[in-house]
Amino acid sequence: MGEHERQQYIARLHDFPARLEARVLPLSEAQLDQRTADSEWSTRQIVHHLADSHMSANFRVRLPLSAKLPAFPTYDQDSWARMADYALPLEPSLHILRGWHARxxxxxxxxxxxxxxxxxxxxxxxxxxxxxxxxxxxxxxxxHMAQIDGIGAKYGW
Ligand code: NI
Incomplete structure (x- = not known):
């Protein structure tokens, strides 16, 4: 892959926090907790997952730049999505995403x-x-934007 593809990845990563905020900030607290099935994540869980996932992505970029063939840490994302802070308002995770994507x-x-x-x-x-x-x-x-759009399509927002 070449420079053009790389610049596209950077552009998509750069634009994502603003796209996400435009999609989720108009939603009510009740809408943020809607899900398409009991087993699926709500929009609130997806946003908090994105923050945790992209914090782990940080290691997956930086470790190869600072060590020889490092092993990436992994985690159980469904267990994390049931942790208490996944019920918080979105702002802490939107701040993480704003900051991390810029960095x-x-x-x-x-x-x-x-x-x-x-x-x-x-x-x-x-x-x-x-x-x-x-x-x-x-x-x-x-x-995950498509996943949020899928929840919105079910509930008409
Ligand atoms: Ni994910």
Missing amino acids: ICALLDSLNEDEWGQAGTHPAWGTVTVEEVARRYAGHCDN
């Missing part, structure tokens, strides 16, 4: 060819480069 985009924008190719290991993904991590998290943003 990581500046970092990604600074990388040279070698750095984009540095890698770590994930038990499910195998060996992944910084470029692949950027691609995966740009996609992660879009996937």
Whole structure:
């Protein structure tokens, strides 16, 4: 993959916090807790998950830039989504996302060819480069926006 794809990942990551805020800030507290099925996350849980997930993405970018083929930490995201702070208002996680996306985009924008190719290991993904991590998290943003849109489609917002 080349420079054009990388710049697209950075642009999508850069734009995401504002897109997310535009989608979720108009929602009521009751709407934030709606879900499409008992087993599915609410919009509130998705937003808090995005903050936790992207904090873990931070390690998945920075560890390969600072160590040789590091093992990425992993976690049980469904267990985390049941933790008490996932019932909080959205603002703390929206602040995390604003800050993290600004930081990581500046970092990604600074990388040279070698750095984009540095890698770590994930038990499910195998060996992944910084470029692949950027691609995966740009996609992660879009996937969860689509999930929120799916809840909205069910409830008419
Ligand atoms: Ni996710």
